[in-house]
Each structure stands twice: as C-alpha cells, then as structure tokens.
Amino acid sequence: MRTGHPADPAAIALDTVDLADPELYASGDPHTVWHAMRERAPVHRQTLPDGRSFWSVTTYRDVNDVLRDHTRYTSERGTLLSVLGSADPAGGLMMAASDPPAHTALREPLSKAMSARALARWRPRIRDLVLRLLAPLADGPLDLAEAAASFPMAFTGALMGLPEADWARLARLTTMAVAPQDPAFQEGGGHTTLLSAHHELFRYFAQRVREVSADPGDDLTGFLVRMRANGRPLRQDELVYNCYSLLLGANVTTPHALAGTVLALMENPDQYRRLLAEPQLVPSAVEEGLRWSSPANHFLRHTVRDTEQHGVRIPRGDAVVAWLGSANRDASVFPDPYRFAVDRTPNRHVAFGFGPHYCVGAPLARIALGIMLEEIVRHVAEFRPAGPVRHLGSNFVAGISSLPVTAVLRDGMRDALAAHGPLPRPEVLA
Numbered sequence: 001m002r003t004g005h006p007a008d009p010a011a012i013a014l015d016t017v018d019l020a021d022p023e024l025y026a027s028g029d030p031h032t033v034w035h036a037m038r039e040r041a042p043v044h045r046q047t048l049p050d051g052r053s054f055w056s057v058t059t060y061r062d063v064n065d066v067l068r069d070h071t072r073y074t075s076e077r078g079t080l081l082s083v084l085g086s087a088d089p090a091g092g093l094m095m096a097a098s099d100p101p102a103h104t105a106l107r108e109p110l111s112k113a114m115s116a117r118a119l120a121r122w123r124p125r126i127r128d129l130v131l132r133l134l135a136p137l138a139d140g141p142l143d144l145a146e147a148a149a150s151f152p153m154a155f156t157g158a159l160m161g162l163p164e165a166d167w168a169r170l171a172r173l174t175t176m177a178v179a180p181q182d183p184a185f186q187e188g189g190g191h192t193t194l195l196s197a198h199h200e201l202f203r204y205f206a207q208r209v210r211e212v213s214a215d216p217g218d219d220l221t222g223f224l225v226r227m228r229a230n231g232r233p234l235r236q237d238e239l240v241y242n243c244y245s246l247l248l249g250a251n252v253t254t255p256h257a258l259a260g261t262v263l264a265l266m267e268n269p270d271q272y273r274r275l276l277a278e279p280q281l282v283p284s285a286v287e288e289g290l291r292w293s294s295p296a297n298h299f300l301r302h303t304v305r306d307t308e309q310h311g312v313r314i315p316r317g318d319a320v321v322a323w324l325g326s327a328n329r330d331a332s333v334f335p336d337p338y339r340f341a342v343d344r345t346p347n348r349h350v351a352f353g354f355g356p357h358y359c360v361g362a363p364l365a366r367i368a369l370g371i372m373l374e375e376i377v378r379h380v381a382e383f384r385p386a387g388p389v390r391h392l393g394s395n396f397v398a399g400i401s402s403l404p405v406t407a408v409l410r411d412g413m414r415d416a417l418a419a420h421g422p423l424p425r426p427e428v429l430a
C-alpha cells in the first residue's frame with residue numbers, strides 16, 4: 001500500500017469507494033480515501049454488490065472505541081472482512097474471536113508466556129536468524145520482502161516447536177489465507193485458495209497437537225497443551241484454532257512491518273542517516289515503522305445492541321470495521337501524520353490494536369524488529385532500489401510482496417555478514 005502523502009482527498013467520491021477491494025491496497029491509494037472519510041464521513045456505510053454491508057470507522061478515537069468496548073462490539077462473529085456475512089466457526093474457541101470473560105481466561109496465561117521477560121532467552125536465536133536473513137545482501141541485490149517472509153516463520157516456528165522442514169510451506173499457507181486474491185499466492189480461484197489454505201493449516205495443526213499432547217515439550221505448543229483456562233485444559237479444537245491464530249498473527253504482519261520500515265527509510269534518506277548517527281533511536285524508529293506501515297490494516301466487530309458511534313446510529317448485529325492504518329494517520333493525535341520521523345514521541349499508534357485484544361505477540365514482534373533494525377544499522381550504510389516495489393493485494397494485510405534492494409555495506413561489514421549462512425528460501429513466490 002502506498003504510504004505517502006494523500007493526493008487529493010476532496011476529489012474522492014465517498015459513495016463509490018470500495019474499501020473491501022484488494023486492488024485498492026495493491027495499486028490504489030487508501031490513505032487519500034481514509035483522509036476524506038475522517039474529514040467527511042467518519043462513520044461510513046458501504047454495501048457490497050451482493051448486498052452485504054459494513055460500517056467503517058476511520059478516526060483514532062472511533063477505532064479505539066470499537067476495539068476497546070467488547071460490551072458494544074463483539075469479536076465472536078469473526079474479526080476479518082473476509083468472513084463478513086458468515087458465522088465464524090472459531091467464534092468463542094479462538095482467543096482472537098472471543099469476548100471477555102472467555103477471552104480473558106485464554107489470554108492471561110498465554111500473555112505471561114509471551115511477555116518480554118519470558119522471551120528474553122530467545123534474543124540470541126532471533127539475532128542469529130536476523131543475520132542469516134541479511135547475509136545475502138553481501139552478495140548483491142536481495143528481494144527484502146520475499147526474504148522477510150521467512151523471518152517470523154523462523155522465530156515463531158522455533159518458539160512453537162514446529163519442524164524447520166515445514167516452515168516454507170506454512171509461510172506460504174498463512175499468506176494465502178490473508179491474501180487469497182493476490183495472483184502470486186493463488187492456488188485455484190480466490191475462494192478456493194482461502195479454503196485450501198485453511199484446510200491444510202487446520203489439518204497440520206490437528207496432527208501437530210496430537211503429537212505434542214502425547215509428550216508436551218518446553219515450547220509454546222506444549223505450553224498451550226498444558227495450560228488451564230478457567231481451571232480446565234483446552235479442547236482439541238481450541239488448541240488447533242489458537243495455534244493457527246498465533247502463527248497467522250506472526251507471519252502475516254511482521255514481514256510487512258520490516259519491509260514497510262525499510263521502504264520508508266529508503267524514501268526518507270535523511271531519517272536513515274539520523275538513525276546511523278544516533279542508533280539509540282532504534283526503539284522509536286521501530287514504533288514509527290509500525291505506525292507508518294500498520295501491517296494489520298483492519299479488524300472487524302459486530303454490534304451487540306443498537307448503538308451510537310460519533311453521532312451515527314448503528315443497529316444491533318451490524319458489522320463495523322476499524323481501519324487501523326487510517327487511525328495511525330489521524331492528525332488530531334499525530335502531528336504532521338504523513339511525515340516519517342524516527343524520533344516521533346509520543347507515538348501512541350494502534351498498529352497492535354487497542355483494548356482486550358491488544359496484540360499478544362507485540363513483545364515478540366518488538367524484540368524481533370528491534371534486533372533487525374539494530375543489525376541493519378550496524379551493517380548497512382545505505383539501501384538503494386534494485387527493481388519495482390509490489391504491494392500485496394489484500395484488504396487485511398497492508399503488505400509489500402516485492403522490495404528488491406541493493407545494500408551499500410558499512411566498512412568491514414561484507415565479510416562479517418557473508419559469514420552467516422542464509423535462511424531457507426521461503427516458498428512464497430513458488
């Protein structure tokens with residue numbers, strides 16, 4: 001998705017806008033559309049050609065309200081536009097598709113196992129993966145988006161105890177599940193792609209959970225098997241849905257935060273030079289990269305009762321989409337919101353959501369992205385474009401599917417980088 005300054009919001013005809021269309025995010029300009037919506041229709045209703053409809057909220061305040069208030073906006077009927085109009089079979093079983101108190105019972109133990117403190121022991125392993133991902137830059141141009149696709153799979157795969165031989169296929173399947181319309185990931189038509197990705201992922205995790213249940217290890221899957229929610233162990237279907245959700249949550253977002261941040265640094269070389277001069281800004285650059293790229297583009301809720309949002313009445317049972325990418329450009333919260341600034345403070349972005357479902361993987365993502373940016377700054381003096389950038393065709397993931405770059409390495413860093421073996425090539429553009 002283009003992330004620069006909006007073109008001409010006044011020229012946008014809001015009654016013709018299609019926010020569900022993956023093409024808007026692959027080749028269009030959603031930031032101009034959202035800008036117009038925040039100004040002229042902050043609570044906006046769209047009806048699809050097949051009669052299904054949904055409301056959109058685009059301001060920071062409305063997005064926070066919708067994500068926070070589960071007493072008015074439920075997650076149990078699904079959280080992605082792709083499930084609009086059909087009951088979500090994971091409702092009430094998967095943490096992401098549950099409301100408190102059932103959600104809290106699942107979330108509390110898991111979030112302890114995934115806290116920054118609990119994950120500290122993984123830092124050396126993540127640094128090794130980062131260096132292996134960057135190693136090919138020593139030899140010439142690299143498609144950073146393609147390489148980044150294997151990154152979360154590697155650390156989440158290791159964390160969940162998934163065999164390395166499965167990582168490439170799992171990385172592809174999770175992208176098929178969120179971008180079934182993107183030609184690079186289609187296996188059959190869009191709907192078939194989505195169904196077959198879900199089918200294969202659920203079958204995979206059912207098998208995995210059976211194996212782990214027989215001998216739960218020290219990894220996250222073993223933790224889920226041993227875990228108690230409200231005093232009882234999770235059932236097989238709950239285990240499968242939550243393994244799926246953890247992997248999907250990590251795989252479909254983290255690579256795009258990384259690619260989006262590098263692209264922003266290339267487009268704003270003064271900001272990269274600042275980072276080279278002041279590497280202590282890496283943590284705030286990670287947050288700005290998250291705000292800027294907002295890889296999770298939207299989340300869906302349904303109204304539990306008739307409600308009012310920003311002065312607009314929304315009937316009970318209607319679908320409401322909170323557009324995170326839009327909230328993260330709201331000028332009432334982010335001064336000069338279309339400027340990428342590695343030292344932006346405060347930066348209360350909603351890239352990880354808000355309220356009870358705030359991303360449980362945020363500590364892990366922050367550790368991984370922080371180490372990645374530290375190593376980039378340590379090795380790379382400058383990134384140069386080595387081909388056209390391609391954006392992902394998905395209304396859910398604001399992603400980059402191709403980002404060819406050449407790195408000008410810092411003095412003495414070529415041999416240091418080349419010494420690390422590369423990560424297994426992901427099965428992303430097979």
Ligand code: HEM
Pocket residue numbers: 067075079095096097107152156245246247248249250251253254257294295296299324350351352353354356357358359360361362364365
């Ligand atoms: C840059 C990386 C990431 C971004 C931008 C991101 C974004 C988000 C957002 C916005 C939500 C809120 C969903 C909602 O309100 O319905 C969420 C929830 C979630 N994320 Fe992430 N995520 C990232 C990384 C990860 C990682 C690394 C994992 C797992 C290892 C993960 C697993 C999850 C899970 C399981 C939930 C559901 C939490 C709940 O329902 O309480 N995410 N994520």
